[in-house]
Amino acid sequence: MPKWGMVIDLETCTGCQACTTACAMENNRLPGENWQDVLFYSDGEYPNMNLSWLPRPCMHCENPSCVSVCPTKATYKDEGTGVVLVDWNKCIGCKYCMVACPYGVRFYMDEAPVVEPDVKDTYPGDGKRTWNPPFKMPDEYEDASKGIGIQPKGVVSKCTFCYHKISQAPEGVADLDEDNPETKEFTPACVRVCAPKARYFGDLDNPDSKVNELIAEKGGVRLKEETGNKPQVYYLSGGGSPVVPGKRSTRS
Amino acid sequence: MTDEEVQAKLLKTPSGKFEFRSGQMEENADWIAGMTGRDKAKLMFPIWEDPIQKGGGDLHLVSPKVALHAEGRGSNIPMVIAQLQPTVGGRGEAYLEINPVTARERGIDDGDRVRITSDVGEIEATCRHYEGIRPDTVVLPMEYGHWRAGRWSESVPTGHSGECTVNQSDRVTGQCNYYTSKVSVTKA
Numbered sequence: 201m202p203k204w205g206m207v208i209d210l211e212t213c214t215g216c217q218a219c220t221t222a223c224a225m226e227n228n229r230l231p232g233e234n235w236q237d238v239l240f241y242s243d244g245e246y247p248n249m250n251l252s253w254l255p256r257p258c259m260h261c262e263n264p265s266c267v268s269v270c271p272t273k274a275t276y277k278d279e280g281t282g283v284v285l286v287d288w289n290k291c292i293g294c295k296y297c298m299v300a301c302p303y304g305v306r307f308y309m310d311e312a313p314v315v316e317p318d319v320k321d322t323y324p325g326d327g328k329r330t331w332n333p334p335f336k337m338p339d340e341y342e343d344a345s346k347g348i349g350i351q352p353k354g355v356v357s358k359c360t361f362c363y364h365k366i367s368q369a370p371e372g373v374a375d376l377d378e379d380n381p382e383t384k385e386f387t388p389a390c391v392r393v394c395a396p397k398a399r400y401f402g403d404l405d406n407p408d409s410k411v412n413e414l415i416a417e418k419g420g421v422r423l424k425e426e427t428g429n430k431p432q433v434y435y436l437s438g439g440g441s442p443v444v445p446g447k448r449s450t451r452s
Numbered sequence: 453m454t455d456e457e458v459q460a461k462l463l464k465t466p467s468g469k470f471e472f473r474s475g476q477m478e479e480n481a482d483w484i485a486g487m488t489g490r491d492k493a494k495l496m497f498p499i500w501e502d503p504i505q506k507g508g509g510d511l512h513l514v515s516p517k518v519a520l521h522a523e524g525r526g527s528n529i530p531m532v533i534a535q536l537q538p539t540v541g542g543r544g545e546a547y548l549e550i551n552p553v554t555a556r557e558r559g560i561d562d563g564d565r566v567r568i569t570s571d572v573g574e575i576e577a578t579c580r581h582y583e584g585i586r587p588d589t590v591v592l593p594m595e596y597g598h599w600r601a602g603r604w605s606e607s608v609p610t611g612h613s614g615e616c617t618v619n620q621s622d623r624v625t626g627q628c629n630y631y632t633s634k635v636s637v638t639k640a
Contacts, residue, residue, distance in 0.1 A: 231534035
């Protein structure tokens with residue numbers, strides 16, 4: 201069984217937010233519900249100012265703190281893929297997982313909308329879904345038990361690594377690469393649209409995968425190792441340049 | 453390379469460098485000089501002319517696109533508005549980016565509401581101190597807050613930059629030249 205993981209090359213990333221947009225379109229997210237986000241940091245004074253950025257999906261940790269704290273076992277680690285999912289049928293919206301997550305990748309969207317007027321009022325939902333956008337993934341992709349599709353009211357949502365795509369991938373494949381016609385359709389949206397190809401997606405348990413090669417050859421690092429969460433998302437920073445934002449940087 | 457080798461490889465012009473001279477401009481020099489008042493003797497060469505900065509204020513207002521800008525239609529797409537100006541934290545709102553030194557001189561704090569005024573108009577916006585901007589310049593992303601682009605655009609609590617920029621065309625080529633103007637910025 202694969203253990204899917206992602207590698208993000210910070211030296212190649214241009215901060216264009218194509219990943220953020222593609223994710224929102226693929227997964228029908230609300231404005232501001234950025235399962236995949238790009239965070240910007242600034243450091244220094246004019247004219248010696250440094251702007252850096254960090255694309256941030258869910259880390260799909262090996263040892264996820266969100267899973268440990270969930271009182272209803274709604275959040276769980278999927279056995280077959282190594283992906284962290286939320287069962288919306290069990291989630292009670294207590295937001296404990298949002299507090300526990302060190303990476304801020306979980307969303308509860310039943311509060312003040314990021315953009316007024318609220319699109320949930322413009323495209324009202326039907327009970328099962330909180331809203332009915334004019335664009336929507338096919339109904340058969342939606343699966344509330346895995347947190348895929350448009351959420352009902354009062355639940356927490358998060359990145360699924362595009363579970364509806366990767367779970368259909370051919371068995372035993374090492375990498376899901378958008379440039380390979382055989383795996384293109386099973387590649388997560390953020391990886392598939394990345395124009396400078398700063399993202400790679402593959403099986404961390406497969407010694408022949410491109411992601412493992414990159415992690416080994418280019419020194420992949422995981423964020424906040426001190427938490428012991430062991431993310432399955434690795435960042436490449438080129439070794440020399442401090443492209444991972446420093447502690448002195450101010451988050452925009 | 454020796455001096456001779458360098459000489460042999462130079463361009464075949466009298467100066468050995470690139471030389472530009474427009475035959476078309478020369479042919480029509482009388483007419484152009486008559487219409488524009490420029491020096492007939494220099495017309496056919498590339499010439500430098502001081503830019504004309506309209507607007508009347510003391511700061512340059514620049515109204516750029518941001519990463520998610522594609523066309524003007526983006527100003528009414530909630531998804532785009534939600535992450536339009538990430539470098540200064542603009543989510544749901546377009547901020548006026550101002551150098552902290554410039555801002556403090558005017559008594560403007562980070563996050564203050566400011567008034568941007570030029571000869572042609574006046575708008576309000578929330579400002580963000582940002583070290584990545586020149587002290588003589590302020591930046592306000594274009595198109596957000598337009599009064600007629602749609603319900604989401606209208607509700608962005610930022611004035612539309614176009615209200616402050618002077619409508620002028622480039623005086624040589626006639627190209628669009630209305631994205632900047634001189635403005636003054638005060639606390640609202």
